[in-house]
Amino acid sequence: MRDTGQVTTSTDTSVEVLTTELRRRGERVTTARLAVAEVLAGTEEHLSAEQIALRAEELRPGIHRATVYRALDALGELGLVTHVHLGKAGTTYHLAGELAQEHQEHLHVRCTECGAVLDVDGKTLDPVRRKLQRDLGFRLDPEHVALLGICQDCSAS
Amino acid sequence: MRDTGQVTTSTDTSVEVLTTELRRRGERVTTARLAVAEVLAGTEEHLSAEQIALRAEELRPGIHRATVYRALDALGELGLVTHVHLGKAGTTYHLAGELAQEHQEHLHVRCTECGAVLDVDGKTLDPVRRKLQRDLGFRLDPEHVALLGICQDCSAS
DNA sequence: CTGCTTGCAAAGTGTTTGCAGGCCC
DNA sequence: GGGCCTGCAAACACTTTGCAAGCAG
Numbered sequence: 001m002r003d004t005g006q007v008t009t010s011t012d013t014s015v016e017v018l019t020t021e022l023r024r025r026g027e028r029v030t031t032a033r034l035a036v037a038e039v040l041a042g043t044e045e046h047l048s049a050e051q052i053a054l055r056a057e058e059l060r061p062g063i064h065r066a067t068v069y070r071a072l073d074a075l076g077e078l079g080l081v082t083h084v085h086l087g088k089a090g091t092t093y094h095l096a097g098e099l100a101q102e103h104q105e106h107l108h109v110r111c112t113e114c115g116a117v118l119d120v121d122g123k124t125l126d127p128v129r130r131k132l133q134r135d136l137g138f139r140l141d142p143e144h145v146a147l148l149g150i151c152q153d154c155s156a157s
Numbered sequence: 158m159r160d161t162g163q164v165t166t167s168t169d170t171s172v173e174v175l176t177t178e179l180r181r182r183g184e185r186v187t188t189a190r191l192a193v194a195e196v197l198a199g200t201e202e203h204l205s206a207e208q209i210a211l212r213a214e215e216l217r218p219g220i221h222r223a224t225v226y227r228a229l230d231a232l233g234e235l236g237l238v239t240h241v242h243l244g245k246a247g248t249t250y251h252l253a254g255e256l257a258q259e260h261q262e263h264l265h266v267r268c269t270e271c272g273a274v275l276d277v278d279g280k281t282l283d284p285v286r287r288k289l290q291r292d293l294g295f296r297l298d299p300e301h302v303a304l305l306g307i308c309q310d311c312s313a314s
Numbered sequence: 315c316t317g318c319t320t321g322c323a324a325a326g327t328g329t330t331t332g333c334a335g336g337c338c339c
Numbered sequence: 340g341g342g343c344c345t346g347c348a349a350a351c352a353c354t355t356t357g358c359a360a361g362c363a364g
Binding site for chain 1: 242244245248266268269275277281282284285288289293294295296297298299301302303304305306307308309312
């Protein structure tokens with residue numbers, strides 16, 4: 001499949017919203033930040049900082065890895081970008097809920113055997129969240145870490 | 158409080174069981190592995206590899222960091238030692254369930270604001286575990302990662 | 315003795331930081 | 340034009356690995 005660039009994609013929309021949001025908060029809209037935003041808006045995958053840097057480099061050559069980290073950090077502070085810790089497998093980033101178009105809220109579950117990452121209904125941890133809130137006053141962020149275990153295929157073998 | 162060394166502590170028991178288990182499986186019982194085991198048996202804290210290395214060095218000077226990693230890995234393979242991923246805060250190790258004396262099964266919850274780690278009843282994720290098993294055939298390891306969120310104190314401020 | 319384990323040093327990852335110059339607003 | 344952001348390089352924290360010597364069984 002080839003992107004003809006002829007249609008207004010949801011990618012454009014996300015980046016537009018993000019731009020507006022940056023301006024509204026007095027933050028600077030820079031080439032590097034836009035590139036990172038475009039990369040994130042242009043995929044449904046879970047990307048590592050490294051992968052984002054590579055793709056950003058394709059969009060706008062010359063963007064440095066350190067800048068990508070700083071951009072992700074800045075956008076994270078503003079709540080526009082979120083990350084998920086995958087245990088030993090590192091960290092992945094994606095646009096925050098409101099900005100992500102195709103995706104609905106979900107959490108991640110990773111197989112420690114084969115590395116596969118599965119998506120699970122975002123409400124799966126709601127009862128746990130309520131329990132922690134009630135018992136400890138702890139406000140759980142259900143999507144911040146991937147749960148670990150063994151997937152069906154790996155259990156079988 | 159001072160350890161007079163006059164009583165048989167649960168630490169001794171844990172190390173003893175671990176030793177037996179190693180022998181039973183044809184694995185070698187070495188100074189380094191014993192030191193690591195003693196460190197883990199001697200505390201209820203969650204220790205990083207670095208901390209374990211430091212304490213092991215006190216017990217038996219000359220134990221190298223790399224050896225600690227290898228020992229933790231070996232004991233982990235055998236199911237005698239477990240680790241918990243704390244997100245950005247790294248990884249901590251402890252004796253596996255049967256060997257840990259004082260502790261009962263529990264999961265960890267970490268505040269991303271202040272870093273505090275709270276213990277939660279190990280059965281908290283049981284419903285989730287059953288759901289994942291049923292829906293996806295995924296066997297959840299509830300204690301392998303710490304859940305993240307904001308603790309009561311940090312919510313208040 | 316046989317070969318698994320260790321110590322050491324070095325190389326890998328993944329991420330952060332100090333600094334000088336550049337670009338956004 | 341002022342100051343935030345970037346590129347670069349170096350530093351960092353954490354973990355892994357190749358190798359020769361050492362010790363467990």
